[in-house]
Amino acid sequence: MFNRKTKASLLASSVIFGSLVATPVVAQDDPTIEPAAAEDEYIVVTGSRIQRLNVETAAPVAVVDAEEFSLSGAVNVENVINTLPQVVPGFTSNSNNPGNGASTLNLRGLGEERTMVLVNGRRWMFYDADQIVDLNTIPQFLLEGVDVVTGGASAVYGSDALAGVVNFRLRHVDGVEVGGQYSITDRGDGERYQIHGAIGTEFADGRGRATVFGEYFNRKSIFQGEREFSNFALGGETFGLPLQQFGSSTIPQGRFNAPGSVAVAPGAEDLNEDGICDPGEGCSILAQGLVIDDAVFDAPGVARARAGDTYNYNPANYLQLPQERYLIGGYAEYEIFDGVEAYTEVSFVNNRIAQELAPTPVTGTFNINLETAEPLFDDATFAALQQLDANETVAAAQRQAFNDSLGYCGPGDTLPDDPDAPACFGQLAGAAPGVVSTSLQRRMLETGARNTLDERNAFRVLAGLRGDLGSYINWDAYYMYARTRNANVQDGNISRSAFQSGLDGTGTPINPFGAGTLTDDMVDAVTIRAQNGDVSTLEVLTGYLSGTFGDFAFGDAAPIAFALGGEYRRVAASFIPDTALASGDVIGFNAGSPTDGSYNVHEIFAELDIPLIETDSGLRLDINGAARYSDYSLENVGGVWAYAGGIEFSPMPDIKFRGQYQRAVRAPNVAELFGGQAIGFPGANDPCGNDEFISANPGSEAICVATGVPSGNVGNSDVVQLDTQIPALFGGNPNLQEETSDSWSVGVVIQPTAIPGLTITADYFDIVIEDTISIAGGSLQGLMDLCYGDIQDISSPVCQPFVGIRNDAGAITVDGPPLVAGVNIAELGVSGIDLQVNYGIDMPFSLFTNGGVSDFNIAFLASWTESSYFVPVPGLDTTIECAGEFAGQCGEPTAAFKWTSRFSWVDGPMTVSTRWRHLSAVDDDDNSVDYAQFNGVERISAYDLIDVTLSYAWNDMITLSVGVNNLFDTLPGTPEYDASGVVTNRPNTLLLGDNQEQANTYPSTYDVLGRDFFASVLFRF
Template identity: 65%
Template sequence: MTNRLNKAALLTGTIIAGAVVATPAMAQGAPDEPAIEASQDAGVANEEGLIVVTGSRIARRDLESAAPIAVVNEEEFELSGAVNVENVINTLPQVVPGFTSNSNNPGNGTASVNLRGLGETRTMVLVNGRRWMFYDTNQTVDLNTIPQFLLDSVDVVTGGASAVYGSDALSGVVNFRLRDVEGVELGGQYSITERGDARRFEVSGAIGTAFADGRGNATVYAGYYNRDSLFQGDRDFSAFALGGESTDDPLQQFGSSTVPFGRINTPGSIGISATANDANDNGQCDPGEGCAVLGQGLVIDDAVFDNAGVGRARTGDLYNYAPVNYLQLPQERYLLGGYADYEIGNGHRAYAEVSYVNNRVDAALAATPVTGTFNIDLATIQPFVDAATFAAFQELDQREADASAQRVANGLDPLASAELGTVSTFVQRRIVETGLRENLDERNAFRVLGGLTGPIGEYLNYDAYYMYARTRNAQVQNGNISRSAFQAGLDGTGTPINIFGPNTLTPEQVDAITIRAQNGDISALQVASAVVSGTLGDFAITAESDPIAFAVGTEYRKVSSQFIPDTALASGDVIGFNAGEPTQGEYDVKEFFAELAIPVRFGSATLDLTGAARYSDYSLDAVGGVWTYAGGVEFSPIRDVTIRGQYQRAIRAPNVGELFGGSSIGFPAATDPCGQDAAATDATIRALCIATGVPSGSVGDADTIQLNTQIPGLFGGNPNLEEETSDSYTAGIVLQPRFIPGLSVTVDYFDITIENAISTFGGGVNNALRLCYNQVQDINDPLCQAFDGFRDPTTGAITVDNPPLFLQANAASLKTSGVDLGVSYGTAIPFSLFTDTGEQRFQFSFLGTWTDTASFTPVAAFPDEVTECAGKFGTTCSATPFGQPVPEYKWTSRFNFIDGPMTTSIRWRHIGSVQDDDPSTDYTAFNGIEEIDAYDLVDVTFSFAANEMLTLTAGVSNLFDTLPGNPEFDANGIVTNRPNSLLLGDNQEQANTYPSVYDVLGRDYFVSATLKF
């Protein structure tokens, strides 16, 4: 008999997916329901048994998914002790961690999800099947805004889903399902590490009730979360910044007076450049031009002042910035919200949702390093230096005057510092007297939604809603230095400043050069959507089949965002936090979409065919009208076996930041080829370096060409960007053998390719340098033109005084492929301590991923220049969307033993080994790291249901206290012992490791309680 879909049952996908609005949530904690599983029917069922799976808007009976879906149930958040959503999501093998609570530099106090490592902007985040609010011009969702304590489940879908949900879902969809509350729920949790620090505390409450004789339901909630700070100096492995391999030095700890075996540098140093005297502009240091090193043992172009006013030659000294950087960012968050629905008559229901989040997060960096070329008035600085140093300045002053006169005689312009009494010099000074650079982000976000749903006759239903979300961020920065005031303090036009030694700046001088800066972000999203779904009457392919089902609809979206810096930041006068110009922009899109599901039943076999298409008309001229589409098939010859596959074409329109972003300065890790040995021996590279502005005497001299491991650049948006496109394929098999009750196995292959990908021109500073000088080797090529005229004429270095400009471009491609394996199993064990039955339940869940390919091609014109990041880590892959180490093998598994009221749970997380991505450098020759070994963490949790109202939970994460090892140093600060491979040098992201991937807190305890009545 044909199963008729009646008008009460035919709810649209957006309502059925949002269990809290129109349908009851599925029961949680069933004996055979694993906390994490690979599923083919993840969804929420209504009273009629209809299901909507994430990735579709069609409500169907027994509809399964052609795309692989990983489901994280409420139980996983409870057993893992996770208060923030990121802590569970980032453990999934399909996810490469984005920003987390351990991301300080880089980091911005938010938590994002990066599905498959293809970039957080290419992962769509939904809540109850609808878009959530974003927080910045990149239109990224902050997971901190989602109420974890109300989660029913999280569905993670692989592959593009633009045909169903619109732009952004190139790598897949993460859908957070909130649950209805019946009665009152109160909860609290406290976490602290074994070392007694990094405290975290949360309290939450929710009230849910039916009203108007059951015609309506409402839930309101509130939550408070507080997280303490933890500094890198609080852990031995991160207390000292390791580095040196990239400059062919032994892996060395460059510290301050706190180094283990004595002082090897000073917090403040100044370099005095004497090479600005190329009178003939021939890139060479000709006799009489003043390029030689002065006597008296003082190297004028690299002098360090250990003692006030007394210079010495610099010997590779660097400042230990590590101890005062955060290892865990402090956070304080308030959540408020509610949702309700009400039947207004004849099956028509009105529904509403509202949420508000106040989130405050601090970040802290070491004191501001001032770097750049400044004019110095000799009379101003004379009181601050000894006689020998002042004499050196006078000699430099005379050389500049002589070189300037020679230039005039040669028909060239005079030097700017030609006048006696003034010299132009390169300065590096860490302004430790100001204290830390601190920035406080306070984000206020709200989201409101209202809609109607109901029947249209017997076979159809409608759903229409409008949503508005807005986020405002205010950031206050302390510890910045005003470049103009610093310059005025050296050239005699302002308050004189004494930078010649550690702690030489007086409070008055500090006040004269410091500046507080502020900026803000305002982002808004509007969505208006209307869907009609149902069936073609009772029409079905066979008498045994369900009717053919469909959904058609239209959607309007408008996004707007702006970045508002104050005058100091916008003008570039700030040194400390990166300066940037304002950004403001908006666009909208009108869309029409349709889906079709054709179920076929014949005997014990089933065949399901699905298709979807969407036309989107963007107000952006470079995008215009675009099509996305998808098709899938599932075939079950018997109930035990299902074979499935899907193809999807998806798009991502450029976001506001990529389109309209004002130029801002950044300091990415990079290597300048003109400072490498090959530049001095390879005639082609040498000639190109000279042609792009490097003095011939500096070619191949890393100490002159590259002053540190970071090279500055200006980065900005491009209003002519087009959309990105992706093609994703998935194919798999689901095994549910009846002869092994409780066992389910899924194996799925995925292949995602993104073309026309938006990225920084040339793939960023490092990649553009590499391509220009090692591949293109043509001064007229745009890649090389990016650096021509942007080098310091005296040293050839790329400096903050004139950084090159890199705009966004549709020039890259991304590809990832691999296999997901999911296993879940539940059975009875003949042993019990807490029940009279003599047995308990055992649950096992496993989710694992083998990543075969994770590649990034930064410039389409060079298809052979591919960065492969599968099984890799390092500075090259860090500059790609993959960002973090991408192991070939990653899995998470959980073992639950449920003995009446007691649940004992063990979680095992595994991250495979990864190799260094730079084949040109053998880091082991410099006491460095070429491979990070495989990594395993074990967590244990005990949960006890004291009664029907009260549940107590306690657990320990990282049971065996697996951390990067503590380095051992010799008397010169050289690392003599590295306990494990998690302790990195130049290949680190921050804290001598990758703190979002590898645990940095250590053994961590939590206790929680939940009260329901």
């Protein structure tokens, strides 16, 4: 029957064995913490809807207790979750570019969209069209624990649970709690403040209870320029050219070529007597007009050597994003009459997070009207423009004559009708006399940094009823609605149309040629504020029965248990950019088209738990199964099945063996299906500009030429690769189907009676996801490598995005970015072993109790990743192995060995605790480039961090805690340079050069704040 303990367990699961942190023992009882489950209490365990007597399942479950959050000084849950061995960090508070202000959870490195996040066993709110949970919205100070379930759990919880499930359990409060925390780095910056409170009470003579809570959190910013290791953006040495950023803050923040510099493809002998590129002699024009760039240029009239974007953008980027958060909510339950209870949960979050980037780089081809430009330019620049105008007129005539000689080239033709004939030369339409067509790249220093502010207002409401049906069956039904509204405001953007009109005489005239040449009026004329908003909603209606078939059982085993129910879900999202963003007129932050879409799903599900054998000697054998049928409104998904089966066997009380198989499914999310096209600038190396790639892949030169690279430019990075980032259009694909995964695990649980307090669990897991939604190749870089290295067929869908988009020199520019979209093509897989050890022992001494004892607790949670692979196109020998790798196609470092361990001494009211975090060494995944040749690294050494905490329960009402994270101040080292800007000394391998994600390292994986102090106080009344 329903009792107080049973009702509490339905809202929050009780303690599951094998927690990450042994619970400290305090001198007094704590009435605010839920008691552990009694031996005869039925509870609900994460990974199942069946109430059961024991707290163990066939699926491996790792648990983080609430104490880990307080002992680590973690205010945002990301700071603890990302240290777990099962997690590869997603976006965090240190993710500025890339980043979006959210904190996400990436279980097993299989993607945030494949990790299901629950709170109290139920779905939480999304924050965008990707249907991903922002961990910032979960109240850390109310956590009772966090359960991490490995492997697909779609049969129990539905779509998205391919990698596994993470369930955040909130506790009820009895009385009043008020607390606060202050954190600051060893450098005296990056302050974080938190104030929180909660009130909980029983009412109506114990028939009901409620908890309400609130929190304010403020995090100050840290810029990359405030740390020596991140002050200068390593990366200008791309393609082996010398680094142009020196280790001195006196270097200007932007560099410009001398007026009149003309960039042409190498091979001056091919120029005619007038110094003009003659297509008949095999010369190709690199850029017709004046080229302005952040890089250092050669003398006027001499071909330049490109060194990437050598402007030092790092100081203007955040190392820690500022954040301000208000969080309020509550949950309650009330027994409206015997056997029937109503319950509710309400939560509201206002979250403001800013990002900042360096001033906008304007790139593209623009027309300059010489008549209107003359008053603005100095004599030398204007003379150079006049010469360019004359050259362009002659060059256009020469191109026309050359094409006419072929006999079949018409105006605008770039490829002949005859596939065996040579291509027509370039675009025939040139600028009119008196107008110079200019390839321009300029950093808009005068406009200041780009800033974007995300303000997310999210709320979630849930109401439900639960009760008994007789003595053996319980029922539960609830409705949940969640909505997140994000308003994004961007400053520092440039209007492409206004910039163009300022050059062609149709708008306010501007002079971009030289440092400081833009006046305030010019800046005002070309800058633009952009805004966009997005809304995501989730509706869930769920009802199910759970119980047993009376006392029906096999022999002395527990009764056979079941769960049976149905669910309706609807997800919807929209992205609404303003006119400037939607039209692509914005330069600065990425422009994009609107997104709007939704779908729903009707589901039925069932579980069965069959204890076959149970004896007094400890011999036990259980089997279980689960299945779910989902009918999606999406035509390409339709009806799909998910199912699971498991077994548990204990030959004696000291040991248990367990195993489970699961088939899981994930339907595509709204962004993957209906996302509007948006331009992005991922870092990539164009294979057609990489000599090493061309040499290593026979046939790649021909496909480069076929996709628009002049034969004389193939392998020439100075011409083909205009920047370290390559523009591309990304968007949704309404024809996507579901992803499917097969996962299985086998493990052992050892609790030797000869060693009381010791628990050891070890589980082998294997997860394979097929029909993975991905860009072919996994990224723009992977797609290019597939096309030019493996497929080498211009008619293939893999190569089609690169056909007809390159400029005359063969480069990919913002004027013609490739269009890429996700398809059901890839395969993901991960396998390895999780190990968890917990041991607690009484120590025969005490400093704070007379004649008492103290406790020493050890908690060790580790994971060995045997394999973490990605197959971009099945059937090709293109498997990318990421275990023990980083960068390239692997991205975030995936250490083969990762562990988190904690050692705690609890003596009455005092707890002294030390945490040790370890990552094994990782190697560069990209074997085609030796980054060690130009200020990069090929291997990141093993990484260890030590944290220390002291907590003291002053009395029954006050608990004080102080601690320091990263005790030994382990940070990427500050490089030393020679006179040419080449790194001569690298104190450690965390400074990655070209192999970085951002801030010269991977700031989500490796600490970038340094030694960090915190102090907290908690009052209970």
